[in-house]
Each structure stands twice: as C-alpha cells, then as structure tokens.
Amino acid sequence: MLQREVYFVSEQIGTGQSGRFNRRAVKVVEAQQRVLAAADGLRCGSELVPLRECGGRRLAQTLHASSDWPPFARSGLDGYAVRAADVAQASPEQPATLRVVDSVAAGGIALANVEAGTAARIMTGAAVPAGADAVVMLEQTAEAILADGSAAVLIKHAGRPGQNIAPQGEEFRLGSVLAPAGTLVRPGHVALLGTFGYADVPVQRRPRVAVYATGSELLPVAAPLAPGRIRDSNSWMVAAMIEQSGAEPILCGTLPDDPDAIAASLARVWDDADLIVTTGGVSVGDFDVMADILRSIKNGGWTSVERGQNRIDESKRKPPEDNIQLNGTHSANSNKQDDYQNTGTYADEHVVHQNTGTYADEHAVHQNTGTFPSIQRTSRVLFDRVAMRPGSPTSAAVLEGKLLFALSGNPGACFVGFELFVRPALLRIQGIREALPKVVNAQLLTAVDKPCPHDRYVRTRLLYQPDGRIGADPLAFSKSSMMASIAESDGLAVIPSGSCGAGKGEMVEVLLLP
Structure with missing residues (x-):
C-alpha cells in the first residue's frame, strides 16, 4: 500500500501576525x-447490515412494501367470524343462533366457508374464512348445542360489515413506501422491515x-493534573x-x-x-x-501526495507570496520555465500532459510517475x-x-x-x-443584556408552559471557557447583535439540541 505524505509550507509562522487578524467574519447562515x-x-457509500444492527442507522435507499399488509383479511380479536346479515338484529334478549362449522387459529386456514346461518370460531390474527364479513368478540357470545348435538354459538350483539376485521392491504399496498432514503431507523422501522422480509438492510x-x-x-483524561496543564x-x-x-x-x-x-x-x-x-x-x-x-x-x-507516486522538489518551491498553486519556483532561465521529469500524467488547471521531457509552466519541478492533482482545485x-x-x-x-x-x-x-x-x-x-438545527420561538425568562457586535448563542434550558408557550431560561456558567452548563442545555438561544442584547420577556429563536 502506498503511504501518504502531507506537506506543509511554512509562511514564517509566528511572524505573520497581520495575517492572523486579517480574517473576514462571515454570518452564521x-x-x-x-x-x-x-x-x-x-x-x-452504503453497506448492508443485518436487521438487528440497523437501528440508529440512516437508510441508504428508499424501501418499499414487498406485499400487501395485512396480506389477508385478519381477525382483530378472539371471537366468531360471521356474516353481518345473520346478526344484524341480535341482542342479549334475542340472540342469533349460528352453527359453528370450523375453528381457525392464527397461522391456520379455515377448511369451511361461512355460509348463511353458520359461524367459525377464530383467534386474533387468523385469516377470516371466506364468506364471513364480521367478527364478533368472544365476550358477546355464548356456546350452545343444537338439537342434533352439533356445536352452536349465541350472538348477543348486532354486527356490521367489516367489524373487527383488518382488510387485506389496510396498512400498506405492495410497493408502498416504508421509509425514504435518509430515514433514521427507529424500533418501529425495524418492525416494519422485519415484517416485509428485510433480513439485511441497506444503510x-x-x-x-x-x-x-x-x-x-x-x-x-486518565493522567493526574500537573502545573499549567x-x-x-x-x-x-x-x-x-x-x-x-x-x-x-x-x-x-x-x-x-x-x-x-x-x-x-x-x-x-x-x-x-x-x-x-x-x-x-x-x-x-x-x-x-x-x-x-x-x-x-x-x-x-x-498538499499531500502518495509516496512512490509523486515528489515535490523541496528546493524549487515558489515563495508563498506568489500564490502559485503548487508552490513551485521559477528556474534560473529568463522565461520562468520549470523542468518536469515526468513519465506519467500531470493534471493542473491548464493541461494534462503525457510527458517524458521538459514542460514549461509556472509551477514546481516534479519527479512524477503518477497523477498529481492541482491543489487549489481540491x-x-x-x-x-x-x-x-x-x-x-x-x-x-x-x-x-x-x-x-x-x-x-x-x-x-x-x-x-x-x-x-x-x-x-x-x-x-x-x-x-x-440538516440544520431545528428552531423554536421562546420567551426569554431572564434578560441577556450584554452588548455584543455579533449574534450570541446562549446555552438555555427550555420550560414548556401549560398554555403552550415556551420559556427560555439562560443558564449560568455559560462563558466560552466554561463547561458546567453544557450538560443542562436544551437549546441555544440566539441573542441578536447590538448594544442592548435582549430583555426579559422578549421572544427569541432557540436552536434545539438533540
């Protein structure tokens, strides 16, 4: 593996104080x-991780439902699958009597259809038998025996079509979006992905x-304190x-x-x-x-180069004040030409050369057998x-x-x-x-009246009032060098620049902390 070398061209460190102060401030936005x-x-890039490891990760692509969900009409509770028309008039005083033709457990399939005058015992999550369009909860029924000795059920409450049934595709249709790319995977997403067969998840x-x-x-951190440290x-x-x-x-x-x-x-x-x-x-x-x-x-x-690929001739760097991209220096000849001993490709802002001789340009001298990118471009x-x-x-x-x-x-x-x-x-x-911090408007509970030429970001505790208003309580020990209030902060109150700061009761923006 090639080893990377990083080069730093000193500009009279420690003596260029004017450069330190010559820094134009830009607005936060x-x-x-x-x-x-x-x-x-x-x-x-992305990677596939097992479902059990995807929580807290960001999805690399939009994921879709691989089937309808539910994939079949299913019972929402334990009871009896019936035809709503058979129990439309049922009441505790006059229950409807239906012959029980089957019993369906979750994961099972009914062997008999529900026809007029019949019912099927059904468990939560089981597929509703063909012919049934309602499920009556067990608590509204009573077991009975017909004259011929066959099992029956007394339905004591009226039913309506669709009652206690989750229809096929109620939550998702085949191809529906489960979560878009970039979604932070939470436990609920893990449940969805497992439901639709995502054993491995692209994150x-x-x-x-x-x-x-x-x-x-x-x-x-583990070291004992020492003077000045x-x-x-x-x-x-x-x-x-x-x-x-x-x-x-x-x-x-x-x-x-x-x-x-x-x-x-x-x-x-x-x-x-x-x-x-x-x-x-x-x-x-x-x-x-x-x-x-x-x-x-x-x-x-x-700049940095890979050892074995590129070499910068340290003796031929252009003085930094010339601001040439590769910090080259002019050779001794009068037309400011530099020599390149090059058997590969040299890419700069001007040209790309396949060069085995001398190339005249205002850059540095390179012993180059690979590709060297322009520094200012990257x-x-x-x-x-x-x-x-x-x-x-x-x-x-x-x-x-x-x-x-x-x-x-x-x-x-x-x-x-x-x-x-x-x-x-x-x-x-x-x-x-x-990607930017979320912002809420809050009422300042304590004045922050120190003048400042720039906007200030003050560590703040948020207090949520019963009437829906949000109070911003600036924390103590919030100087730049202090850390005591960082752990207690809910947000950063933005105090506008100016000579008066912000008074108690004023509305300010607060950037919410995660």
Missing part, C-alpha cells in the same frame, strides 16, 4: 450554507471522523456528539503546537477518515497552529472567522476532498461550533436534506 454545499459533494456507511485536540498543555475533555465531548450524529469517531489524541506534527498525523489517518475535526489553535495567539495551517491552505501551501478555506459568540475563530476548509473543521479549544465555543457546522455536515453527508 452563510457559513452553514458553505459547509452544506461542500458536504453535498461527499458521500460515504449509509457511518462517516468516520478523525478527532484531534491541539495544544501542548493537554493531558490524557489540563485534561483533554473536548475530544471526548466531540466524539460523543459525532456518535449522536450517526457517525464514527476516530480519537487521534492530542497534538503539540507544531504544524509538521499535525501534517504527519493527518497523513497517518488520511485513508481512514472521511472528515477531520480539530479543537483549539484557531485564534490569534503565537501558538495557534491551526490558524497558520488554514492560512497556508488559503495560499496553496498545503483544497480551499470555506471560512476562518464567523460572526458569532462564542467561537468566532471557528474555521472550516476542504482539504483535498475532505472537510476539515477547526473548532475553538474553549469547551463552550467548541460545543456551539459543532452544533452549528459539524453536525449539519455529518447529517448532509448521510443524505439528510433538512
């Missing part, structure tokens, strides 16, 4: 639409999400949210504030992950390495700042066809960033069109 548009092009393959926490201050709880919170979204987390541990270490770790997990989530390192501090990596993606300085930053609190540094990119989310290291901001962007992306990848 715009950022979400960019994420969903990128996710639309990603699918993880979406769970997206696999690589989870990293950046920061040299982080310790494993904290435990990595974000990874585990994000992993739980990923599972809640129907995906599979790959916990990759913590990374130091070193772009080369991040590049190496990405290379190791690349073929196993469909999506990448990092926490921390996205702000404007000296050691916020994810911000540097995102800036490099913007400038075409991040890697781009979707946004690196969002107009929201908490979590304004939240960022997202498409990195060679994979979605990368760089969430804040503060747990509150990390939580909000996941709900607004990562969960919708995971749902959309699994075929869910309505």
Whole structure:
C-alpha cells in the first residue's frame, strides 16, 4: 500500500501576525450554507447490515412494501367470524343462533366457508374464512348445542360489515413506501422491515471522523493534573456528539503546537477518515497552529501526495507570496520555465500532459510517475472567522476532498461550533436534506443584556408552559471557557447583535439540541 505524505509550507509562522487578524467574519447562515454545499459533494457509500444492527442507522435507499399488509383479511380479536346479515338484529334478549362449522387459529386456514346461518370460531390474527364479513368478540357470545348435538354459538350483539376485521392491504399496498432514503431507523422501522422480509438492510456507511485536540498543555483524561496543564475533555465531548450524529469517531489524541506534527498525523489517518475535526489553535495567539495551517491552505501551501507516486522538489518551491498553486519556483532561465521529469500524467488547471521531457509552466519541478492533482482545485478555506459568540475563530476548509473543521479549544465555543457546522455536515453527508438545527420561538425568562457586535448563542434550558408557550431560561456558567452548563442545555438561544442584547420577556429563536 502506498503511504501518504502531507506537506506543509511554512509562511514564517509566528511572524505573520497581520495575517492572523486579517480574517473576514462571515454570518452564521452563510457559513452553514458553505459547509452544506461542500458536504453535498461527499458521500460515504452504503453497506448492508443485518436487521438487528440497523437501528440508529440512516437508510441508504428508499424501501418499499414487498406485499400487501395485512396480506389477508385478519381477525382483530378472539371471537366468531360471521356474516353481518345473520346478526344484524341480535341482542342479549334475542340472540342469533349460528352453527359453528370450523375453528381457525392464527397461522391456520379455515377448511369451511361461512355460509348463511353458520359461524367459525377464530383467534386474533387468523385469516377470516371466506364468506364471513364480521367478527364478533368472544365476550358477546355464548356456546350452545343444537338439537342434533352439533356445536352452536349465541350472538348477543348486532354486527356490521367489516367489524373487527383488518382488510387485506389496510396498512400498506405492495410497493408502498416504508421509509425514504435518509430515514433514521427507529424500533418501529425495524418492525416494519422485519415484517416485509428485510433480513439485511441497506444503510449509509457511518462517516468516520478523525478527532484531534491541539495544544501542548493537554493531558490524557486518565493522567493526574500537573502545573499549567489540563485534561483533554473536548475530544471526548466531540466524539460523543459525532456518535449522536450517526457517525464514527476516530480519537487521534492530542497534538503539540507544531504544524509538521499535525501534517504527519493527518497523513497517518488520511485513508481512514472521511472528515477531520480539530479543537483549539484557531485564534490569534503565537501558538495557534491551526490558524497558520488554514492560512497556508488559503495560499496553496498545503498538499499531500502518495509516496512512490509523486515528489515535490523541496528546493524549487515558489515563495508563498506568489500564490502559485503548487508552490513551485521559477528556474534560473529568463522565461520562468520549470523542468518536469515526468513519465506519467500531470493534471493542473491548464493541461494534462503525457510527458517524458521538459514542460514549461509556472509551477514546481516534479519527479512524477503518477497523477498529481492541482491543489487549489481540491483544497480551499470555506471560512476562518464567523460572526458569532462564542467561537468566532471557528474555521472550516476542504482539504483535498475532505472537510476539515477547526473548532475553538474553549469547551463552550467548541460545543456551539459543532452544533452549528459539524453536525449539519455529518447529517448532509448521510443524505439528510433538512440538516440544520431545528428552531423554536421562546420567551426569554431572564434578560441577556450584554452588548455584543455579533449574534450570541446562549446555552438555555427550555420550560414548556401549560398554555403552550415556551420559556427560555439562560443558564449560568455559560462563558466560552466554561463547561458546567453544557450538560443542562436544551437549546441555544440566539441573542441578536447590538448594544442592548435582549430583555426579559422578549421572544427569541432557540436552536434545539438533540
């Protein structure tokens, strides 16, 4: 198997502070639409799983009824199958007397038809005999013996056609839709699928999400605390949210504030992950390495190749300020030509060459025996700042066809960033069109009057009033760095930007948490 190598082109990390602050904030709605548009092009494929394992999965295709259901007219209770016309006038004072011609158990078939003046004993779920059009419950009957010694039944209540009978096809007709593609399979769906013979169920393959926490201050959860160090709880919170979204987390541990270490770790997990989530390192501090990596993606300085397929000549990279797609450098000749020693296919934004000699272009020098895709075509930053609190540094990119989310290291901001962007992306990848959080209107029970230049997403408990109104009770300990209120949250109250926040009694939108 070929091994992937990831390259990161440094842009004077730690000295380019102006680049850190030069990040245009986009509105949350715009950022979400960019994420969903990128996710639309990603699918993880499908797989067949046994019926017992399909609960909680998303259907990969629309499933249909393989027969009518019920497949035959069946009795809804224990009693007697009769002709409604024979018992139309029956009453406790004047019961109708009918000869019993058969007894039908569930799973059995009647050997005699029900004709005028006769009845058949029948059990719940059994097929209704031909000729019968009603079932009288056992409690409204009494056993009797006719003069010739044959069994009879006294019907004490009038019956009507169709009484206590589930007709064939009452619930489903052959070919009816049981559940559309993208449906979250619940226990009721499992019952339906079993009913119609789906021993194996086509489901979406769970997206696999690589989870990293950046920061040299982080310790494993089981480690004792040390001066200046904290435990990595974000990874585990994000992993739980990923599972809640129907995906599979790959916990990759913590990374130091070193772009080369991040590049190496990405290379190791690349073929196993469909999506990448990092926490921390996205702000404007000296050691916020994810911000540097995102800036490099913007400038075409991040790529990966497969060892044995492609080589980038590290000595001939174009300076990053030239913003050439492959970070090549001009050769010494005056017409800025680069030399390619190429025995395969080189694909860039301009041409595809089968080349064994020299190709003049403004790119890099490659020793290439395979296919090398243009970087700008497959890697781009979707946004690196969002107009929201908490979590304004939240960022997202498409990195060679994979979605990368760089969430804040503060747990509150990390939580909000996941709900607004990562969960919708995971749902959309699994075929869910309505992937954004559901919204309700609620009355604010406590003022949130702190001014803010951006919309705020405040952790909130919802209280449902007897008159149908919903109250939104903002929780304490809801600062970006605080986690105490995350577990108690029912939703995120959206407090509009401005100089006055929102007062008690005002109506606000609340994004519902799953």
